[in-house]
Amino acid sequence: GAVVSQHPSWVICKSGTSVKIECRSLDFQATTMFWYRQFPKKSLMLMATSNEGSKATYEQGVEKDKFLINHASLTLSTLTVTSAHPEDSSFYICSARSGGGNTEAFFGQGTRLTVV
């Protein structure tokens, strides 16, 4: 399958600081990227969908000013958690899709964020 690289794989930051997570499609052009959040023993919660060159579409209840998503190119999307707080600690995972809406999406390795 296609390769999606997510970086960093884990990060610890202080409350009030911002953290940027990168998601890159290495061997294909990602027309759509998804950002998910997962709490322990829970399923993936879709946070937002982004298409290259467009503003991200956020799910209900997800603060767009807190979780800034940029999909500047067909191979890179970033998620910035601004003014992080301990309740933002979670496993953040990106996925990328190369084709239309019915094609497979491939996942990055995930980023475990701990806010202290």
Place this chain on the structure above:
Amino acid sequence: QKEVEQNSGPLSVPEGAIASLNCTYSDRGSQSFFWYRQYSGKSPELIMSIYSNGDKEDGRFTAQLNKASQYVSLLIRDSQPSDSATYLCAVPFSGGYNKLIFGAGTRLAVHP
């Protein structure tokens, strides 16, 4: 409400048995269906995709789709302890960007 439903399990099967995982979805317009496997602490990995009614086989895995019943399943033959993981059903919902929605996942435990 766009939903994907799965039995959370755990589903416990002995090694060598067939594990059967089920999923229902609410959007009749959905055209493709995916099964992902997620090991604890890791991100999901795609194991099967299915687009047409009927069965699709890939090695020990068989996906089954019935669009009329809005039902998709995954069979794992000759289950191995290494198959122990959470299996996630995913459906792109029609409209907009066809966002990929996941079920809660079924935890499978294969015991020797």
